[in-house]
Amino acid sequence: MHKNYQPAALEAEVQAYWETERTFEVEEDPSKEKFYSLSMFPYPSGKLHMGHVRNYTIGDVIARYQRMLGKNVLQPMGWDAFGLPAENAALKNRVAPAGWTYDNIAYMKGQLIRLGFGYDWRRELATCQPGYYKWEQWLFTELFKKGLVYRKHAVVNWDPVDQTVLANEQVIDGRGWRSGATVERREIPQWFVKITDYADELLDEIDNLEGWPEQVRTMQRNWIGRSFGVEMVFDIDASDEPLTVYTTRPDTLMGVTYVAVAAEHPLALRAAEMNDRLAAFIEECRRGGTSEADLETIEKKGIPLGIDAIHPVSGEAVPIYAANFVLMGYGTGAVMAVPAHDERDHAFAREYGIPIKQVIYPSEGANPDISAAAYTEPGVLRDSGPFNGLSSAAAFDAIAEWLQERGKGQKTKQYRLRDWGVSRQRYWGAPIPMIHCDNCGIVPVPPEDLPVRLPEDIVYDENTINPIKDDPAFSACSCPECGGEAQRETDTFDTFMESSWYYARFTCPDANAMLDDRADYWLPVDHYIGGIEHAVLHLLYARFYHKLLRDTGLVKSDEPFTRLLTQGMVVADTYYRDQDDGSKHWYNPTEVEVERDQKGRPLSACLKEDGGPVIIGGIEKMSKSKNNGVDPQSLIDRYGADTVRLYTMFTSPPDQSLEWNDEGVEGAHRFLKRLWALAEAIYAEPMAAESVAEEPAESRKTARREIHELLKKALYDYERQRFNNVVSACMGMINILYKLGDAPADHQLLREGVSLVLRLLAPIAPHVTHRLWCDLGYGDEILDSEWPQPDEAALKQESLPYVVQVNGKVRATIQVPADAEKQAIEALALANDNVQRFIGEATVRKIIVVPNKLVNIVAK
């Protein structure tokens, strides 16, 4: 055993041992309880960032912990390999996306191994491999046959200069990121999967996801957004085609004072033929991005069509407006507006001088001032003709019934959730396996022709937009039905398609089918760990996909992930300078010197290179775009993997955001050196197996009790996944062990204490604990050692400290025999001088005794 802790050599040796012993390779074993621990696989962007390190450390800690509890643990790893950054890199460096991606995978895999994560690498997969995406192409054609896939027009961001579709991320302040041109909204045909068919099941089963954070469950419920409302028709005075609108507040129907339609609504387009102002407005509405955040934050604008809608109950004419906040793609592209009872309608009505008609009044209390703000609470109806006097709830039913009897509407259920658009107009993705034939229409690629391979051997220059779009070698094909000339679909899948089922493929990566029997041994995933930013999209799509797999007969379970841990962001300060062209140039924190005030708050910052000032951009998620990432590799090189793992676990609880701070890593390293020093002391002086039984000294007895209390706390914190507290407890134990004396009994306690700390720390710092466990002769394989339990006898105390409060304020701490009765405790509390001083002349009204904790004396 070395005298000093030397992580680099030690970790290499232990990693070699794991590889030779095939420690983390697992097979199905019906005799053992299985545990499938999975961390969200990375996009191979180049190198690991701190968020990866944190995510995979949490996952590895959970996997190793479960292994130490005796379970058959599967922990695989793979690569979410398709995506936009590979195309960006291709444009920038003129390299093919495939080569760039595989190079990144090789480098990042090396980093994962260097960090000591216990993966079964035989199961590794990359989603850009034809052997992987073949099966999702196959499933897509199956879903098409079942009617769960369809094509419709949908809006995209169109860059009129580059002549290309842009991702939302590529639209900056309404302009294309490369061309700087104002982005337009354009409708093109795209493929959709009917997730709304599963909306009810996806929503109702959230109730059963007890292992998921409540926060994520709430977000998913709101995202699906099931609402019960009424669909109704407004006749149009100038048209035969009525307008259909949906509302969750039919009780406010008599307060409708206008109707708003999307700018692209056929009614608006027709009216615009005769109306230049309207035509210009519609043109204006086509500009800007498509994201919901963009649409919801633009100034709400509208323009009257000059056409009226007929109120279905009163028969009154109300004006129709074209409005930029109503979207053609959502619902029916038309909404009824009730300014008195809806905030957005209220703001719009005030802007355009539209009447505000109050029809709902509070059932008790003062009537609010409706001219100042909308009254959105339910209440009692007035000025509502036949519905006067009804409550909002009763009016909901009465109005729905009234409309239904007259064929003007009905109760319906609606979702905020929209069908999943899976088409992307990009090269680096899985080709959508569909064929367009002039004779036969849309024809799915037959299974024997799958996979539709994406050509990887392509050339990129700065003008390349999409290498397969205009490549006849790719798109030309023969129709599988009529054999005639046909065209392949050149759009590729949304990368969420790949990431929605990889967890299942890991169970049988070599199966000659999408999945085989092994899937049902391992699934569902027992513990899934990933970033909170995936709370809705990825996690909802994966739940949906699992149900598709189930209904295709490939798995038996209903849900993919039993327990979910959403780790917080790794965040860091950002610094930038404004460029002449209006963009921002971001500087890495390592390039910047920050001046702080006495309280440690940043005052100003300057660039080390030129000493000039830079702007402090606030704390944000570590990202390439903000250049605020901390490279974990330099920390690994300097301190070793165990220190980096220990520090990331210690510095924040897993589900909270981690504010990166280089200081502190040193402390984690120091702790491992202290552990090493204690182990060295044991090694240097191996003790006789049988030491003479001696009555333990009082201080040693206390030390042992404190160690077992900390052990109990650590076990509790392992269960609730507060790994930062586990590390704290281990540090506390080491601090106690450091203060022990030289007696044989001290040495015995030291041996016991170190064996406890090693096992508690084994999932977190696996290399050093593995080595010390072997070198000190505790056993051969710490992962298969007995998981520690506190000694109840050591925890027993003859007397306990109680806090004594007078009127809720702490006035004394007293020692109370453990078996004392309530009266005895009260008497001891009252006997204290300081307590008496604060009772003074007052009369004791009440004494509250909280067992093992405190006494509160209420005196007045």
Next chain:
RNA sequence: GCCCGGGUGGCGAAAUUGGUAGACGCAAGAGACUUAAAAUCUCUCGACCUUCGGGUCGUGCCGGUUCGAUUCCGGCCCCGGGCACCA
């Protein structure tokens, strides 16, 4: 704009969930060892007052419930995540 989180010393955090606020660590200060430095070890460390016993205030802000609130309720402020083509 909408949905979801978070706010505790100079800093990261803890408080077994309504019962001693600040465990553990970082930074800082003092001391020991050393020719010296590093490393290591020991002690101090929320603010203010103090007769050195202790006292008053203190968990973003304002109010409430309670014998007792970081924890529960109502309102506000600030920061972060998501918003369907970043992954």
